[in-house]
Each structure stands twice: as C-alpha cells, then as structure tokens.
Amino acid sequence: MNQQLIEKIVGEVLDQLGKVEAVPPNDLIPIAVSARHVHLSSHHVEVLFGKGYELTIRAELSQPGQFASNETVVIAGPTGSIERVRVLGPARSMTQAEVSWTDAMKLGVDPPLRESGDIGGSGAFTIIGPRGSLFLEEGLIIAQAHIHMAPKDAARFGVQNGDYVTVETNGIRPVSYRQVKIRVSERYRLEMHIDTDEANAGLISKGTTGHLMKSEVNSVKVQLEAPGIITKSKADSSLVYSKKLLSQDDVKELKVQEIIIEKGTIITALARDKARELGISFSFRK
Known part of the structure; x- marks a missing residue:
C-alpha cells in the first residue's frame, strides 16, 4: 500500500477517534418478520366460524389496534394446503391471505407481489374454517416489504407516504432490501415488515435493525x-x-x-x- 493511501486512512481514523461523543444513527429501522396470515371480512368470519362469531384476541401486535387472534384456518391451492394459518384482527372490509413464495410453491399458486389491500386480480385460493369454507377468485398475495411510520418519523427521515427506499440490514448476514414502500399514518408505529423468505435470506431475527436509505x-x-x-x-x-x-x-x-x-x-x-x-x-x- 502506498504512503498516500496510508495517510488517508490514518487521517480518517484520527478524525473518528477525535469525536467527543458518538452521534447515534437516526436512520435505524426495527425489522419485524410477518409470517403467513389471513385477514377476514366480518361476513367471512361468520362463514368460516359460525353466525355471529367474532375474533378473539390472542396477542396484541406492534401496530396499534391490531392483534393476532386465537382463530386459525387452512388455506389451500391446487397442489397443497397449509394448516393453522393465523387470522389477524380486527375484521376488515375485504379478505386476503399473505404468504411467502415458498408457501405459494407448496400451494401450487402464483400470487402477485402486492401492497396489502391491493387484491384486484390477485391469486385465487380456498379458505377452510371449522364451520365452513370459501373459494375466493382473488385475495392471495405475497406482501411487498414496507415500513410503517408516523408522520413525525416520515419528517425525520425525509420521506413521504408512497415513497420507495432501500433498507440495509445489520446483523451476521447483511443484506439490502430495495423497493421498500413507505406507509405513513398517525396510527402507525415505526417498523419494517418483511416475509419469512426475505428474513431467512438475511438471517433476520428479533431485534434486527436496518438503515434507511432514500432511493433516487x-x-x-x-x-x-x-x-x-x-x-x-x-x-x-x-x-x-x-x-x-x-x-x-x-x-x-x-x-x-x-x-x-x-x-x-x-x-x-x-x-x-x-x-x-x-x-x-x-x-x-x-
């Protein structure tokens, strides 16, 4: 290594050591893994679990007002089925199932990569509950990686609802997730959601964080x-x-x-x- 390179490296090291206080990074995003799950409309809750049935809370989720219910269903496709798929509450205006690509291959389906709630023309699938079953022409998706944040977080990061960013993870196998969609609402808590395939690729575990980097x-x-x-x-x-x-x-x-x-x-x-x-x-x- 020549003298010029050595001096440049030494200069930056001294600059770093000379700082009185380390400034904590303000671009850290907590990352959560979203396993396969189902959102049901009120009508479909009754079809699958019985007339007048309401979902019961098993555990509160990180996003305010959302919960994992005690109820589970079976989702099925042309070549297979997956049991004990958790229903998330509360009931929504439409029914959708979010799976990983690995799940989709087991089911024998080819769902699109979509933002949650965008189910027009998405994959067909069957839901089986203890009291009934449904075949839906659309509603099966692979959820696009996204970040929930409140308006104050959006202002801090300099992003807006609907923007796309890159998130570079920390951890034992650092990876970068591109085209991560920003979703801003007063009811959101700062958190990035990825599916199990994305998590496995980066060896993501509880407590993993990532750096948000704005896309041009x-x-x-x-x-x-x-x-x-x-x-x-x-x-x-x-x-x-x-x-x-x-x-x-x-x-x-x-x-x-x-x-x-x-x-x-x-x-x-x-x-x-x-x-x-x-x-x-x-x-x-x-």
Whole structure:
C-alpha cells in the first residue's frame, strides 16, 4: 500500500477517534418478520366460524389496534394446503391471505407481489374454517416489504407516504432490501415488515435493525471521469468503483444509489457512515 493511501486512512481514523461523543444513527429501522396470515371480512368470519362469531384476541401486535387472534384456518391451492394459518384482527372490509413464495410453491399458486389491500386480480385460493369454507377468485398475495411510520418519523427521515427506499440490514448476514414502500399514518408505529423468505435470506431475527436509505427517483445519465472508475448509466443508479481506497470524500462525489466494490478495495469507516447518510448502498464483486 502506498504512503498516500496510508495517510488517508490514518487521517480518517484520527478524525473518528477525535469525536467527543458518538452521534447515534437516526436512520435505524426495527425489522419485524410477518409470517403467513389471513385477514377476514366480518361476513367471512361468520362463514368460516359460525353466525355471529367474532375474533378473539390472542396477542396484541406492534401496530396499534391490531392483534393476532386465537382463530386459525387452512388455506389451500391446487397442489397443497397449509394448516393453522393465523387470522389477524380486527375484521376488515375485504379478505386476503399473505404468504411467502415458498408457501405459494407448496400451494401450487402464483400470487402477485402486492401492497396489502391491493387484491384486484390477485391469486385465487380456498379458505377452510371449522364451520365452513370459501373459494375466493382473488385475495392471495405475497406482501411487498414496507415500513410503517408516523408522520413525525416520515419528517425525520425525509420521506413521504408512497415513497420507495432501500433498507440495509445489520446483523451476521447483511443484506439490502430495495423497493421498500413507505406507509405513513398517525396510527402507525415505526417498523419494517418483511416475509419469512426475505428474513431467512438475511438471517433476520428479533431485534434486527436496518438503515434507511432514500432511493433516487429520476433516471439521468452521468459521466464520471475519475481514473479507476467504470462509468455506468444512472438508469440503474449504480457504478463500479475499482480504486484501491474508498473514502468519505469519494462517496460524497459519486452521487449514485449503489456503489459496486471491486475485490481488494478498502472502505473506510467514515465512508460507510457517509454512504448511509446519503442513502448509498454497497455491493461487492466476487
């Protein structure tokens, strides 16, 4: 390693050590795993469990007013079924089931990736309860990863309802989730929801958090002339960085959503902090 690189690294380390107080990151998002479940309309609660039946509370959920009920159902498709699928309450205006892609393969169905509540033209499935059964032409979805937040959280993160962001997780197998939808409401508590397949991919467990990074919406062309950088179109907001050291100054200048790191490149701690601050994610070439 040449003297210039060594001095640059040492300078950033001293800068980091010289801070009197470490500023806690304000972009941390708690992550929760949403297992397969069903939402039922009041009418369908009665069809499956009996006339006049009401869901009973098993456990309160993190989102205010929502609960896991004691009631479970069977959901079935052309090639299989899944028993003891938890019903979440309270009853809604429409019925839907949220499953993972692994669940969908067992059922023999091909549900779309949708936001909860967007069930028009979604997958068909059967629900079986203790008192009756239903075949629904639509209502089966794979839920899109999303973040619940209150307006004050949205203001803090600088996002709006309907925005899409990237979330980079902390943990033993860090992964990045892209196209995570922001959902803002006064009744929401800050939390990201992913399904079991997404959680398994990142070895996500209780207490895992992620860094929220804003996605760039506009697709424009950029030309970066710095030596050692392979230029790419901003259509995918990424570029390959092949210099031997990536510093915080480099991160500030690149202005992309994703930096693809070549093998052997050193990323300083301050560069990682600056990337999180600017909503830039890293991926690595093998």
